[in-house]
Amino acid sequence: MSDKHEEQNLAARQRSGYVAIIGRPNVGKSTLLNNILGMKLSITSRKPQTTRHQILGVKTTDNVQTIYVDTPGIHQRRGTAINKYMNRAATSVLNDVDVILFVVQVKQWTEEDQAIVEKLATVDCPVVLVVNKMDKLSSKEELLPLISELSEHYDFAEIIPVSAMNGMNVDVLEQKVAPLLPENEHFYPDDQVTDRSTRFLASEIIREKLIRELGQELPYTSTVDIEKYIEDDDGLVRIHATIYVESTGQKAIIIGKKGARLKSIGTAARQDISKLVDSKVYLNLWVKVREGWSNDERALRGLGYSE
Ligand SMILES: Nc1nc2c(ncn2[C@@H]2O[C@H](COP(=O)(O)OP(=O)(O)OP(=O)(O)O)[C@@H](O)[C@H]2O)c(=O)[nH]1
Ligand SMILES: [Mg+2]
Incomplete structure (x- = not known):
C-alpha cells in the first residue's frame, strides 16, 4: 500500500x-x-x-x-x-x-x-x-x-x-x-495531557492555594511569577516564586501573623506540585508589591499574560 x-x-x-x-x-x-x-x-x-x-x-x-x-x-x-x-x-x-x-x-x-x-x-x-x-x-x-x-x-x-x-x-x-470531532490524525502524542509547562502549572497551583486560603479577603489583583525552576540531578525540584500584589496592605494580609498564612499557602502548594511532578519539591515563596500591575499592559506581558 x-x-x-x-x-x-x-x-x-x-x-x-x-x-x-x-x-x-x-x-x-x-x-x-x-x-x-x-x-x-x-x-x-x-x-x-x-x-x-x-x-x-x-x-x-x-x-x-x-x-x-x-x-x-x-x-x-x-x-x-x-x-x-x-x-x-x-x-x-x-x-x-x-x-x-x-x-x-x-x-x-x-x-x-x-x-x-x-x-x-x-x-x-x-x-x-x-x-x-x-x-x-x-x-x-x-x-x-x-x-x-x-x-x-x-x-x-x-x-x-x-x-x-x-x-x-x-x-x-x-x-x-x-x-x-473531525476525522484527523491525532495532533498531540497520545500520552500528552496539556500544552502547558510544569512551570506554568506550578504557578497556577500557588495561585489556587492563595485564592483558597484567602477566600473573600483575597486581593483580586495578585499574580504569581516563577523566577527559578530547577530540577536537581537527585530528583529534587527547587522553585523560587513571587506573589505580586498591588499594595503593602495586601502584602500583609497574604503573609499573615508571623508569616503563618504564607506558610500554609506554601505547604499546600508544595504538596500539590510534588504530586504533579512526582518528586520532592522545595518551594521558596515571596510576596512583593508591584503597584498597578493588573492595569498595565506591559507589566501584564512581563508576568505571562500574553496572547
Ligand atoms: N455542587 C457542585 N459544585 C460544583 C460542581 N462543579 C463545580 N462546582 C463548584 O463550583 C465552583 C467553581 O468551580 P470552577 O471549576 O472553578 O468554575 P469555573 O467555571 O472554572 O470558574 P472560573 O474559572 O472562575 O470561570 C467550585 O467551588 C467548584 O467546586 C458541581 O457539579 N456541583
Ligand atoms: Mg475555571
Missing part, C-alpha cells in the same frame, strides 16, 4: 479536534475539565474568575483525541487590562474550535449567560449546552421542563445535564462530543 493510502486509512480511523469549554465565571468549567481528564490540571475555587488563561487538556482514548480548551469565565465587568485580557482569552477561541461546550449552572440562567448565547450567534460549529451542578437539583421531575426551557435559547446540538464535581453523566457528555 502506498504511503498516501496508509495516511488516508489512518485519518479515516482517527478523530481529533478542539473543544472549547466556555461559560460565565464559577459555573464549573475547570472542574469539568479535571473530571474528564481524571487529574487536577486546571485550578478551581469558589471564587469567580479563578481561571485566567486558556489551558489545553488533551484526552486520548483509542481512536479519539479530544483537545479541550478551558477558558476564563466570560464576564461583564469592564475596565482593567486584566479583565479585558481574560475576556479576550475566553472569546478568541469561539471561531477556532470544532465544538463548543457552553457550561451553565442548573436553574441559574443569568444575564451573563444571555450575553454569551448572543455571542454564539456568529459561530458555525456545534454548541453543546452542559447543565452543570445537577447535584443541586432536588427533584428529578424538574429536569425535563428545565431542558425544554433551555432549548429555547439556542439551537444546541445537545443538552446534557452533568455534575462535574461527582462525575455524574460526564462519560455521556464525552460520548456525545466524540462524533462531532
Whole structure:
C-alpha cells in the first residue's frame, strides 16, 4: 500500500479536534475539565474568575483525541487590562474550535449567560449546552421542563445535564462530543495531557492555594511569577516564586501573623506540585508589591499574560 493510502486509512480511523469549554465565571468549567481528564490540571475555587488563561487538556482514548480548551469565565465587568485580557482569552477561541461546550449552572440562567448565547450567534460549529451542578437539583421531575426551557435559547446540538464535581453523566457528555470531532490524525502524542509547562502549572497551583486560603479577603489583583525552576540531578525540584500584589496592605494580609498564612499557602502548594511532578519539591515563596500591575499592559506581558 502506498504511503498516501496508509495516511488516508489512518485519518479515516482517527478523530481529533478542539473543544472549547466556555461559560460565565464559577459555573464549573475547570472542574469539568479535571473530571474528564481524571487529574487536577486546571485550578478551581469558589471564587469567580479563578481561571485566567486558556489551558489545553488533551484526552486520548483509542481512536479519539479530544483537545479541550478551558477558558476564563466570560464576564461583564469592564475596565482593567486584566479583565479585558481574560475576556479576550475566553472569546478568541469561539471561531477556532470544532465544538463548543457552553457550561451553565442548573436553574441559574443569568444575564451573563444571555450575553454569551448572543455571542454564539456568529459561530458555525456545534454548541453543546452542559447543565452543570445537577447535584443541586432536588427533584428529578424538574429536569425535563428545565431542558425544554433551555432549548429555547439556542439551537444546541445537545443538552446534557452533568455534575462535574461527582462525575455524574460526564462519560455521556464525552460520548456525545466524540462524533462531532473531525476525522484527523491525532495532533498531540497520545500520552500528552496539556500544552502547558510544569512551570506554568506550578504557578497556577500557588495561585489556587492563595485564592483558597484567602477566600473573600483575597486581593483580586495578585499574580504569581516563577523566577527559578530547577530540577536537581537527585530528583529534587527547587522553585523560587513571587506573589505580586498591588499594595503593602495586601502584602500583609497574604503573609499573615508571623508569616503563618504564607506558610500554609506554601505547604499546600508544595504538596500539590510534588504530586504533579512526582518528586520532592522545595518551594521558596515571596510576596512583593508591584503597584498597578493588573492595569498595565506591559507589566501584564512581563508576568505571562500574553496572547
Ligand atoms: N455542587 C457542585 N459544585 C460544583 C460542581 N462543579 C463545580 N462546582 C463548584 O463550583 C465552583 C467553581 O468551580 P470552577 O471549576 O472553578 O468554575 P469555573 O467555571 O472554572 O470558574 P472560573 O474559572 O472562575 O470561570 C467550585 O467551588 C467548584 O467546586 C458541581 O457539579 N456541583
Ligand atoms: Mg475555571
